[in-house]
Amino acid sequence: MTARLIDGRAVAAALRARVADGAARLRARDGVAAGLAAVLVGDDPASQLYVRSKRRACDEVGVASFEHRLPADSGIAAVLDLVARLNSDERVDGILVQLPLPQGIETRRIMAALDPAKDVDGFHPLNVGRLWGGEPALVPCTPQGILMLLKRVHPEGIAGRHAVVLGRSAIVGRPVAALLLAADCTLTMIHSRSRDAAALCRGGDIVVAATGRPEMVKADWIKPGATVIDVGISRIPGADSETRLAGDVDYAAVSRIAGAITPVPGGVGPMTIACLLRNTLAAAAARRGLADPVPIED
Ligand code: NDP
Numbered sequence: 001m002t003a004r005l006i007d008g009r010a011v012a013a014a015l016r017a018r019v020a021d022g023a024a025r026l027r028a029r030d031g032v033a034a035g036l037a038a039v040l041v042g043d044d045p046a047s048q049l050y051v052r053s054k055r056r057a058c059d060e061v062g063v064a065s066f067e068h069r070l071p072a073d074s075g076i077a078a079v080l081d082l083v084a085r086l087n088s089d090e091r092v093d094g095i096l097v098q099l100p101l102p103q104g105i106e107t108r109r110i111m112a113a114l115d116p117a118k119d120v121d122g123f124h125p126l127n128v129g130r131l132w133g134g135e136p137a138l139v140p141c142t143p144q145g146i147l148m149l150l151k152r153v154h155p156e157g158i159a160g161r162h163a164v165v166l167g168r169s170a171i172v173g174r175p176v177a178a179l180l181l182a183a184d185c186t187l188t189m190i191h192s193r194s195r196d197a198a199a200l201c202r203g204g205d206i207v208v209a210a211t212g213r214p215e216m217v218k219a220d221w222i223k224p225g226a227t228v229i230d231v232g233i234s235r236i237p238g239a240d241s242e243t244r245l246a247g248d249v250d251y252a253a254v255s256r257i258a259g260a261i262t263p264v265p266g267g268v269g270p271m272t273i274a275c276l277l278r279n280t281l282a283a284a285a286a287r288r289g290l291a292d293p294v295p296i297e298d
Contacts, residue, residue, distance in 0.1 A: 001224065003258040006149050012270035015148070015294075019277045020061040022293030026284060027062070034284035035064035036094040036120065036276070037086045041079060042072030042102045051098055057273045063280055066092060072102045079105055080113050087115040093284035094120030096276065099171075117287050120279040122175065131178045138279055143176035144296065145271025146208060146229050147183065153227050153260045159184035164204030166190045166197065166217065166248065172210040172231055180206070197221070209248035219253035228254055228261040231268050 026032040036058055038051045051067065058065035068082055079101070086095045095118045101107055111119075116126040122140035130137035150158055163185040167173035173189065181187055185206065190197045192211075201207055201221040209217050210231035222228060232248030247264030255261050262268055282292045 001256065001259070003228070003255040004153070004260040005255075006153060006227075006229075006260050006262045006267060008145070008149060008262055008267040008270045011149060011152060012145070012274040015271070015274040015278060016057070016061055018294050018298075019063075019274065019281055022281050023062040026281065026290070026293055030288070030290055032284055032288060032290070033064055033091075034093050034281050035066060035091045036096060036280045037066040037068060037089070037092045039068045039070070039079070039082060039086070039095065039097045041070045041074055041098070041105065044100070047098045047100075054096065054273060054276065057277060058280075061277050063277055064091065074105075076105050076109065079110055083110060083113045087113075087118065092118065093287060094118055094276075094280035096121055118283055120276060120283055122279070123170065128170075128175075131175060131182075134182055138283060139179065139275075139296070140171065140175040141275035141279060142172050142231065142268060142272045143179050144275040144278075145268055146176055146231065147179045148271060148275075148296070149229060149262065149268070150183075150206065150227065157183070158206060160186070161205040162186045162188065162203055163206040163208065164188045164190065164201050165208045165210070166201065167210035167212075167231075169210065176208055176210070176231075180208075211248050213248055214246040215248065215250040217249040217254060219250065219257045222254050222257045224257055225259040226257075228258045229268060230262050230264050233264060233269065 023034055040051050055065045086092050095114055097110055111123045114124050116124045119127050119138050122138045127137045163180040165173050165177050168191045188200055190200055198221045202223055206227045208229045212232050214234040230247035230249040234246050235243040236246045237243055245265050278294050281294055285292050
């Protein structure tokens with residue numbers, strides 16, 4: 001069997017087009033220009049790259065973007081002060097604090113200081129609690145994108161399927177587990193202390209791999225026909241000083257066993273920014289008591 005390729009680029013492009021329509025509608029009908037503020041502390045090159053690509057994505061869909069940079073040695077007070085200003089800035093509907101933050105600045109404290117209504121990453125404790133409680137919330141972007149991809153593969157729904165999540169981070173593993181549970185999956189979570197991850201993983205009708213361990217999921221970890229979502233992105237040094245990107249799944253081998261699989265790159269990655277833009281519109285509308293212009297369910 002050769003797995004069906006889940007084309008995240010195509011799904012993300014369709015979502016971005018819906019966001020562009022939604023942003024135009026909000027502007028024309030309601031006089032609302034949605035805006036996203038990015039906070040970058042320090043000069044981590046990968047973070048700078050992410051922030052640049054987010055700004056470009058905003059431009060493309062007609063969402064205003066504001067960039068705020070602070071030096072790496074800024075104290076936590078300076079970051080909290082900036083967050084407070086963005087919380088009360090009417091032009092700003094979404095605030096994205098680029099992670100990781102430099103040492104000494106506790107992520108937890110910064111997330112808790114965000115206005116939950118502008119928390120487009122869905123990391124504020126109130127949004128985390130709402131997500132687990134099954135209440136409406138701003139849902140973290142990568143997990144939201146993963147559920148959208150699963151919906152493409154399983155338009156009939158995923159209720160009753162056994163989903164296995166590898167990784168339990170606050171950014172991916174835990175929120176994706178909450179969403180799978182909300183979609184009525186039976187859930188297994190695997191982490192670094194789990195025993196016999198391979199056997200646990202083989203039980204999954206759906207496998208979501210988010211460990212950051214390149215190609216750890218092998219063909220004999222996968223039930224034939226399962227749907228495999230590879231979240232991992234690792235840079236592997238090659239012989240000729242070139243690097244290549246690898247996911248958490250041994251793609252070449254697993255794609256001969258799975259029913260459907262996301263590639264790396266071009267799977268989950270493109271969904272993350274598209275969902276961030278979607279969340280920004282959702283936040284802009286919700287803050288003003290308007291209907292969500294791009295509902296997740298559609
Ligand atoms: P973290 O490092 O925060 O978490 C990794 C998780 O994997 C932890 O829960 C850890 O367990 C678990 N883990 C590590 N090693 C093993 C192992 N050998 N067996 C089982 N579980 C293991 O990573 P993130 O969640 O932030 O990211 C995971 C990957 O996804 C990374 O490659 C990252 O780059 C990528 N990513 C991609 C995104 C996208 O847009 N495509 C967005 C975000 C992340 P424990 O808790 O016990 O330590």
